[in-house]
Structures are given as C-alpha cells and as structure tokens.
Amino acid sequence: MSQDPSQPWHTAYPTPKSQAATLPRQEVLGWLRGEKVVGRDFLLIDVRRDDFEGGTIHGSLNLPAQSFYTTMSTLYALVKSSGVKTVVFYCGSCCGRGPRAAGWFADYLNDKEDFSLQSVILEGGIKGWVKAGSEYTALIDGFDASVWKQ
Template sequence: MEASTTAAPWYSAYPAPKSSEPNKVTREEVLELLRSTENLDAKDFVLIDVRRNDYEGGSIHGSINIPAQSLYNAIPIWYNLFKAAGVKRVIWFCGSSGGRGTRSSLWFQEYLDSKNETEMKSMIMVGGIKGWAVAGSEYVHSLTMKDE
C-alpha cells in the first residue's frame, strides 16, 4: 500500500480569509490609472504581482512583485509603507486573480479593516495577467519583460 505524499498547499500555513469576495477593479480601469499617472512622480495606487516562479516571464510595467507565499507575515510592514506613501488603492493580481491574488487582497483588506483604515482599499484586478496579456495591443505594450 502506498502512502499519500500530497503536500499541503502553501496557504494552509495561514488563516483562511474571512470573506470570499474581494473588491474588484477591471483591467480597463487599471490601464487608465497607469496612463493617467505616466508623467507624474506620485501615484495613489500600487499594482502588485503576487506570482512567484511564474513571475519570471514578465509583468505589467510599474507593478511590484510580492510573492503571495511571503505576504501574510509582512502585511503590517507593507501597510506602513503604503500608508506613508499616500497609497489609496492596493491592486493585487496573479495569473488569473482567482487564487493568490484574491487571497492576498482579502488578507490585506482584513488588515485594513482591523486598523479601521478607511482611506486605503485592497482589490484584485479581474482576469489577472492572463486576461491582461490577451486584451489587446495597448495592454501588451505595457508588459515589462524580466530582463528590462
């Protein structure tokens, strides 16, 4: 008889989000945000790619990479940085925004709620990087490859 060697998913080490419905933003809205702030030094949003190994192929220009697997314990640090920078919207995405992106957004929103934070909002970008990459040339031109 063979023993099961299935490992627990990475997120099982952390509390499950209390909600299953994150705040959402469309890729069209994100593209407009990126376009409207192209020539500005300050932005009131941050775009976060939570992919880890699959991040290596490239991401959306202007996004930062915070792998979901390392996020949970660092949420207070990221909150303080975003708060000091005047961030109003924290926009998360992964491959499809159905797993890691959603979980990250919900965890961060729960932290905001625990702080009674009303000026900052956590949300996912619907469709993730996969939806972004197939949405048309104006989206593809805003992808940044890893080596750039």
C-alpha cells in the same frame, strides 16, 4: 512557521474573511496611461512567484503570495506613508493567490479600522491583461510573447 508539505502553502495562514472587489483592467489601463500615478495614487502588487516569467505590469512590485501574509504590516506602513489609496493585487488569472492576498490585506485594513485604503483584485490577472491585446501588453515590463503563447 512549519507546515505539512502535503498541504497547499496557504493552509499555513488563516483563510481571509474579506472578499476584495474586482477592479476592471480597463480602469487600471487608464490609470497607467496617466489618470493616476503608480506609487502615489495606487500600487500594483504581483503576487506570482515561480511563474513570474513573461513580464509584469509596469510599475508593479513582486511580493509573492507565499510570503505575503507575514509582510503585510510593512506593506501597510509603506502604503500609508506614500498616500496610496488603492492596492491592486494580481496573479496569473486572479482565481487563487491574488484574491487571497487581497483578502488578507483587506482583513488587515479592517483590523486597523483604516477605511481610507482599498484592497482590490485585478480582473483576470496578468493572463487577462495579456489576452486583452497590444494596448495592454505594451505596458508589461519585460514582455515575452513566447511565454504567453503556451
């Protein structure tokens, strides 16, 4: 899909019709501590691309928002076959890419009339996760504290 380089990347795709719910980070923390199993009960999707430094929340898949729209059908097939019920999207602060990707996936689920899956946004994104303290940063793979001090 060609796009005018002067426009933001997301203008090449439709605006999401759905607004995904926000999931409190404390809930995801509990899930990661054993209440649920990542990859079986829920899936974490980190939609950052160029700013994917400093680490990622344990068990996350990196599916950059810039290419996510064209790969939703594959994610859907994988999620359906695994039995996952909740897909949690996040980016830096969950003000742009995370909500957009979660909205697109929610739209996809609505189009499929699949109400067994939930598309949600991680409260505050990874920046909020890091700011919440050491119990959160302990669950970041490749955590680099120097990146987050900027």
